[in-house]
Amino acid sequence: MITRKQYPNHHVYEMEIGGRPFTVETGKVAELANAECICRYGDTVVLVTCTCNPIPKAGIDYFPLTIEFEERMYSVGRIPGSFNRREGKPSERGILNSRIIDRPMRPLFDEELRNDTVVTCTVLAQDHENPVEVVASLGASIAIASSDVPWNGPVATTNVAYLNGDYIVNPSADERDACECFVCISSTFEKVVMIETEANEAPENIVYECIRVAHETNMEIVKFINGIVAEIGKPKFTFEKAAVNHDLLDDLIAYGLGQIEHALDTDDKNIREERLTAARIDFKNQFVEKYGEEEFEMHIEVCLYKMQKKVVKKWLLEGKRVDGRGMDEIRPLDAEVGVLPRVHGSGLFSRGQTQVLSICTLNTLSAAQKLDTIYPEESKRYIHHYNFPSFSTGEARPARSTSRREIGHGALAEKALLPVIPPVEEFPYAIRVVSEVLSSNGSTSQGSICGSTLALMDAGVPIRRPVAGISCGLISDQETGAWRTFTDIQGVEDFHGEMDFKVAGTTEGITAIQMDLKNKGLTMEIIADALERCRVARLEILNEVMLPCIAEPRAEVSEYAPKMISIKIPVEKIREVIGSGGKTIQKICADTGAKVDIEDDGSVFISAVDSAAAYAAKKMIDDICFVPEVGKLYYGKVVRILPIGAFVEIAPGHDGMVHISKLENRRVEKVEDVLNLGDYTWVKFMGFDEKGRANFSRKDALKEMNG
DSSP states (O other): OOOOOOOTTOEEEEEEETTEEEEEEESSSOTTSSEEEEEEETTEEEEEEEEEOSSOOTTOSSOOEEEEEEOOGGGGTOOOOSTTOSOOSOOHHHHHHHHHHHHHHGGGSOTTOOSOEEEEEEEEEOOSSSOHHHHHHHHHHHHHHHSSSOOSOOOEEEEEEEETTEEEESOOHHHHHHOSEEEEEEEOSSOEEEEEEEEEEEOHHHHHHHHHHHHHHHHHHHHHHHHHHHHHOOOOOOOOOOOOOHHHHHHHHHHHHHHHHHHHSOSOHHHHHHHHHHHHHHHHHHHHHHHOHHHHHHHHHHHHHHHHHHHHHHHHHTTOOTTOOOTTOOOOEEEEEOOSSSSSEEEEEEETTEEEEEEEEEEOGGGSEEOOSSSSOOEESEEEEEEOOGGGGTOOOOOOSOOHHHHHHHHHHHHHHGGGSOOTTTOOOEEEEEEEEEEOSSOHHHHHHHHHHHHHHHTTOOOSSOOEEEEEEEEEOTTTOOEEEEESOOHHHHHHSSEEEEEEEOSSOEEEEEEEESSSOBOHHHHHHHHHHHHHHHHHHIIIIIHHHOSSOOSSOOTTSOEEEEEEOOGGGHHHHHOGGGHHHHHHHHHHOOEEEEOTTSEEEEEESSHHHHHHHHHHHHHHHOOOOTTOEEEEEEEEEETTEEEEEEETTEEEEEEGGGSOSSOOSOGGGTOOTTOEEEEEEEEEOTTSOEEEEHHHHHHHHTO
C-alpha cells in the first residue's frame, strides 16, 4: 500500500519588492537541514539551506562560517562547456556573489561561536531580469533567521539603479547596464551593513540617495522576514563560548598595557612587530609559571589581540592614530611609471608601507576571456587580476591557489577602472592588468587601483580620466554612541577598527565602492561623512601625486605591443574577404604577417607587430571590399586593349571598360591612338551594366576636370 507524503510544515509567504512579487516557500524540501527555503523572484529561483554542526570545532580562534553559491547551468538551459560537461569550481561572479552574501551576515554572529556553519545557495532557475544575488541573499537571511543557529539578524539586500533621473529598485540587466549608478545594499532594520557600488563617475549625492532608497526598501523586507520567523522560527540553541582566561587578561593589562602602547606607537610595521614580539616574550617570562605553559600559549594570542584593540580604540576615539597622523591625513605617497622593460605598461604606487606594482598587457581581441557561466556575458575584454603573496605581509607560507579575497580585490579594481576604459571601436585591444602587492600595510586594493591607472596610461590606453582609490575607517563607542571616521586606514587600524569603506573614482565622480564592517552597521550620517572624506582624499591623490607623474596616456602604445587597426566592411563582403575555405584571408595573413579577426557585423580587427604590416593588410581588405561610386573620378591603369575599347583597373581586382566612343570628345578610329597598355588615365565611373560589369568614361572625366 502506498501512502501520499504529507507536508504539515509547508508554508508560502509573499511580498512585493520593486513592483514584482517575491515568494518564499518552506517546509517541503531539504528536511534534514537546520533550515531551508525556496525563494522565487520572477523566474529566478534559489534554494537556500542552513546547516550547523552541533559540536564546536576545536583548536580555532574564529567563527567557521562558509557561504556556498552554487551555480547550476541547467538554471539557464545550458550544458557546461567543460570536457566532462559538469559544473566545476564557481565562476568569478559566483565567488563575488558568495562574498556579497557573507560580508553583511558575518558581523552579526557571535564572534565566540565555534560551530561549523554552512549556508548553501543553489540557483535552480534564472531569468536574468531578477537579480539572483538578491534572491540568494534574502534566502540566506531567511534560512539563518528561522534556524536554531544563534544570529543577530535578519538582514535584507536590495539593488538600486539611478537611470534618467529615477531610482529603480532591483533593476533589470538592461537597466543596470545603462544606468549612471548601481548599488547593492544590505542592511538591518536600523543600519546599513554592506555596500557594493559600480558607477559611471557618479557624484556623491546620487550615490548617497541610491543607498538611502535601498535601505528604506530593506526595512520593509526585514519586517517581512521577521513575520516569517515569528511563525516558523526555531528556538536558538545555546553554546559554550570560546574560552578566554580573564584572569590572565587582567594580569597582562595591569602589567603590560604600557608595552602594547609603546609597540603600537610607530608608523613602521616592522618596528611594531618587533616590539610586540618582545612584549610577548616578556609576558611569557612573567606569567608562565603562574598559569603554566599550555594555558598561557592557549590564550596569549587572544589576550594580545584584545589589548591591542583596547589601545587602538581608545586612541582613535581621542583623535590619536598609531602613526601620529591627523584623522584626515594620508600616508606619504609616491608614483612611478615605466618601471619595467619590455612590458607594455607598468606603474608602481606606494602609500606608506603599502606598495603595489601593476603591469598592463595588450593583445588582440581574440585574447578576450571567454565566459561559460549562468550569466548573459559571454566574454570579457578588460581583465584585472590581483595577487597577494605572503612576503607582502612578512609571512613565510607557501603559495596556494587564488583566494576569494584576491578574486574580490581584483574584481573591485576591475569595476573601478571599467568606466574609463575606451570602447572597442576606439581602442580595439584586449587588456589585462595584473596588480602585484609588494608590501601590505592596509588598503592594498585601493593601491592596486592607483597603480593600475598608471600602468594603463603608461601603456598608451586612452582612458577617459585617471582613477584613484582611498579607504576610510571608523571607530565607535557602543555605550556613549560616539564615533569617529578617519582617512587612509593602515593595517592595524583595519584589523582593530570597525570599517573599511573603500571608494574609487575620478575628479568627476565615483566609479566603485566596497564597504566591509566588523560592527552592527552604519547610520546614514556616517555614510555621508565617509563619502566626503574619500572624495577630498581622492582628489588630493589624483592632483598632487598621480597626474604630476603622468598627465595623460602615452600617445602611442609600446613598441612591444601589437599594432591594431579596426575597420568596418559591408556584411555582404565578409564572404569575399574570407574566401573559399578561408584561402583569401589566409593569404592576407601570410603575405603581410598580420592577424585578422572578422566579426559577424562586419567589424574587422587587424593586428601586427608593426604598423606597416597592419596597414598592408588593411589595404588588401579595402581592395577586396572596394565598390566604385557612380559619378566619381578614378585614376587607373590600362590593363587590356580590345578593338572596341580599353580596360582600366582603378583598384586591385577592380577594372572596367572604357568604350572607344567614350575615349575622347572626338571620333576615335583606333584605341591605341589615345591609350596604350600600361598607360595611366582618369576615368569617370558611369555604373554597372546588366551583367554587373563596370563602365567608365574617359571623355566625361576630361570634361569634368577641364570644367
